[in-house]
Amino acid sequence: MSLLQVSGLGISFGGVKAVEDVSFAVAPGEIVSVIGPNGAGKTTLFNMISGIYLPGRGSVSLDGTDVTGVPPHRLAEMGLSRTFQNLQIFQEMTVLDNVLAGYHLSERGSVWADLLSLPGMRRRAARARAGAHQLLKRVRLDDKADQIAGNLSYGALKRLEIARALALEPRILLLDEPAAGCNAVETEEIDHLIAELSASGIAILLVEHDMKLVMRISNHIVVLDHGEKIAEGEPSTVSRDPAVIAAYLGTQEEEQADADG
Amino acid sequence: MMAGRGKWISLAVLALLIGLLPLVFPSGYYFRVGALIFVNALSVIGLVILIGYAGQISLGHAGFAGIGAYACALAPEHLGLHPLLSLVLGAGISAAMAALIGKPILRLKGYYLAVATLGFGILVSMILTNERALTGGPDGMNVADPGLRSLLRDMGWRLSGGEFWYGISGLVLLVGAWLALNLFDSPSGRAMRALHGSEVAAATVGVDVARQKLRAFVISAVYASVAGSLLALQNGYITPDVAGFLHSVEMVTMAVLGGVGSVLGATLGAAILTLLPQVLTVFAEYEQLVLGLVMVLVMIFLPQGLLPSIARRLKGRDA
Numbered sequence: 001m002s003l004l005q006v007s008g009l010g011i012s013f014g015g016v017k018a019v020e021d022v023s024f025a026v027a028p029g030e031i032v033s034v035i036g037p038n039g040a041g042k043t044t045l046f047n048m049i050s051g052i053y054l055p056g057r058g059s060v061s062l063d064g065t066d067v068t069g070v071p072p073h074r075l076a077e078m079g080l081s082r083t084f085q086n087l088q089i090f091q092e093m094t095v096l097d098n099v100l101a102g103y104h105l106s107e108r109g110s111v112w113a114d115l116l117s118l119p120g121m122r123r124r125a126a127r128a129r130a131g132a133h134q135l136l137k138r139v140r141l142d143d144k145a146d147q148i149a150g151n152l153s154y155g156a157l158k159r160l161e162i163a164r165a166l167a168l169e170p171r172i173l174l175l176d177e178p179a180a181g182c183n184a185v186e187t188e189e190i191d192h193l194i195a196e197l198s199a200s201g202i203a204i205l206l207v208e209h210d211m212k213l214v215m216r217i218s219n220h221i222v223v224l225d226h227g228e229k230i231a232e233g234e235p236s237t238v239s240r241d242p243a244v245i246a247a248y249l250g251t252q253e254e255e256q257a258d259a260d261g
Numbered sequence: 262m263m264a265g266r267g268k269w270i271s272l273a274v275l276a277l278l279i280g281l282l283p284l285v286f287p288s289g290y291y292f293r294v295g296a297l298i299f300v301n302a303l304s305v306i307g308l309v310i311l312i313g314y315a316g317q318i319s320l321g322h323a324g325f326a327g328i329g330a331y332a333c334a335l336a337p338e339h340l341g342l343h344p345l346l347s348l349v350l351g352a353g354i355s356a357a358m359a360a361l362i363g364k365p366i367l368r369l370k371g372y373y374l375a376v377a378t379l380g381f382g383i384l385v386s387m388i389l390t391n392e393r394a395l396t397g398g399p400d401g402m403n404v405a406d407p408g409l410r411s412l413l414r415d416m417g418w419r420l421s422g423g424e425f426w427y428g429i430s431g432l433v434l435l436v437g438a439w440l441a442l443n444l445f446d447s448p449s450g451r452a453m454r455a456l457h458g459s460e461v462a463a464a465t466v467g468v469d470v471a472r473q474k475l476r477a478f479v480i481s482a483v484y485a486s487v488a489g490s491l492l493a494l495q496n497g498y499i500t501p502d503v504a505g506f507l508h509s510v511e512m513v514t515m516a517v518l519g520g521v522g523s524v525l526g527a528t529l530g531a532a533i534l535t536l537l538p539q540v541l542t543v544f545a546e547y548e549q550l551v552l553g554l555v556m557v558l559v560m561i562f563l564p565q566g567l568l569p570s571i572a573r574r575l576k577g578r579d580a
Contacts, residue, residue: 073465073470075465076465081466084461088459089458090454090457090463092458092522101466104451104466108448111476111480114443115480117447125447
């Protein structure tokens with residue numbers, strides 16, 4: 001059974017249809033990639049699924065429950081976690097605090113416990129701290145735990161975002177271009193990490209421009225162009241699909257139209 | 262940055278300063294000044310939580326100080342409440358008001374939030390000024406003595422009014438600093454700092470952004486309210502100025518000057534701007550001018566505030 005089900009999802013901004021009638025499903029442990037040229041609506045699609053945009057049409061369901069229009073913090077409670085294409089790091093906080101923020105749902109308690117530093121709060125925080133150190137080790141940032149996050153390199157921040165998203169112990173993880181701006185070694189690490197996560201049963205929805213990475217690790221690929229799904233299937237099928245090739249390389253008519261337009 | 266050990270160092274520094282400064286006081290008058298500094302520092306710590314942790318601005322926090330102050334002036338007379346219980350009542354009213362107005366206001370961002378809180382502060386100060394029958398209007402009103410000092414005297418501990426309020430305000434400030442430092446390194450504090458950094462990212466890790474903002478606003482309102490109450494009790498007299506716009510701006514300037522993310526910095530900022538008019542009497546006449554100048558200069562030269570800038574320089578610009 002699918003964990004995430006997207007049906008007929010669409011949104012318009014000022015009359016322009018950014019995403020139109022997109023449907024697909026992701027099962028536990030499956031890696032589904034959304035690809036398409038720049039401006040195809042991939043990030044917009046992510047923003048609708050993760051509750052940041054309210055979809056204009058269609059529905060999103062998580063484990064059989066309709067979650068269309070549910071705010072992001074409620075989706076997080078239901079096990080949906082994500083990273084961002086343009087990094088959304090808590091710049092002024094330490095690396096460790098960034099990951100600890102990801103433990104918010106498991107370490108939160110009453111505000112009195114927080115103000116008075118009650119033992120219950122300290123226990124929860126200590127548990128979160130131990131978990132955060134583990135996660136930092138996993139993305140090789142444990143030596144930078146006490147640094148201010150804003151001082152880290154781009155590639156390190158990408159990994160930090162993944163660690164923070166994992167702190168929620170999500171059932172489904174949305175990764176928006178996790179390898180963008182990373183070198184070959186870093187990309188390979190992210191590749192391994194994603195494979196590990198899916199092996200542990202987490203459903204992965206991935207937006208990525210690195211085609212080699214996408215073709216290697218995806219179980220299923222959804223191709224968007226101009227906000228619409230133009231193809232989907234296994235990597236080998238999709239990569240030979242004429243519509244996909246046309247979308248990426250352009251066709252003669254299109255070039256003609258662009259020249260006229 | 263300020264985890265674990267840092268908390269106790271900050272508190273120890275603060276306790277030592279409060280405990281040792283009287284040794285160098287040239288006259289009893291300075292106990293009064295010290296007490297005033299502590300009261301101001303308390304409300305500024307509240308703003309550190311709101312501005313420094315959660316990244317929200319308020320230009321109407323003097324309104325809450327006004328509520329706290331007039332609760333101590335009015336409740337003993339009209340409700341027969343003990344002045345200390347009146348302080349608690351004032352804090353409760355401030356918290357309720359903050360929750361009520363904060364809910365819609367905190368949906369607004371930046372300038373809108375500043376303007377909305379500004380409106381609230383002006384409203385409170387206008388009510389206090391215009392309800393002459395109740396508040397005595399712009400002339401202010403007397404505040405009953407809580408009788409604690411005579412209690413101590415009966416126990417054989419003779420303290421001057423200045424000494425007594427210096428001690429009380431110092432203790433309350435320490436407690437306030439302790440609570441704020443606890444909050445900093447707690448789940449709520451992290452959530453507040455997270456939404457300060459990125460509201461979208463905070464929401465995706467499960468932080469209820471609106472709720473945490475409201476939490477910061479209510480807590481900071483209680484700080485301002487308690488500070489207002491202490492001011493009323495130690496002066497034995499209160500005027501609507503306590504709720505005035507100038508007082509709100511003064512609070513924010515103190516926070517910004519000292520370092521808006523730092524509890525110790527807040528105390529430093531409060532100390533400097535409280536002492537200034539004592540040292541330079543001309544300051545009193547040009548207070549608004551000086552506050553504006555301080556704000557502009559800090560923003561240009563020390564955008565993080567005095568204490569964090571000094572700390573950074575001492576550490577030699579860590580990588």
